Amino acid sequence: VDIDWEFPGGGGANDTLGSAQDGDGFVLLMKDLRTALNTLSAKTGRTYQLTAAMSGGVEKLSRVNWEAAHPYMDYINLMSYDFYGAW
Numbered sequence: 001v002d003i004d005w006e007f008p009g010g011g012g013a014n015d016t017l018g019s020a021q022d023g024d025g026f027v028l029l030m031k032d033l034r035t036a037l038n039t040l041s042a043k044t045g046r047t048y049q050l051t052a053a054m055s056g057g058v059e060k061l062s063r064v065n066w067e068a069a070h071p072y073m074d075y076i077n078l079m080s081y082d083f084y085g086a087w
Contacts, residue, residue: 001033003052006079007060023063026052027072034072049074056080 005026007018030050037048054061056078070076 001037001048001050002077003029003033003050005052006055011060023065026064027068030069030072051075051077053077053079 011018030052033050037050040046041048050073052073052075054064054076066076
């Protein structure tokens with residue numbers, strides 16, 4: 001499962017989306033998804049990866065507690081193509 005999250009905390013083209021709680025919500029989402037994938041893995045015998053594609057901007061990355069999130073994740077991919085836009 002790959003979560004594509006370009007604007008944690010808002011700041012995209014639509015300024016009504018996002019909140020200060022997005023970072024905490026992301027950690028909880030990763031935890032819940034990892035639990036579900038581990039349960040599925042136990043049933044199927046398959047390995048499931050959990051990844052996220054995140055904005056490479058420091059302002060966006062700093063909204064997430066990576067120390068809390070990374071134990072649940074297999075990979076974190078930085079989107080390096082979104083440094084300029086409506087945001």
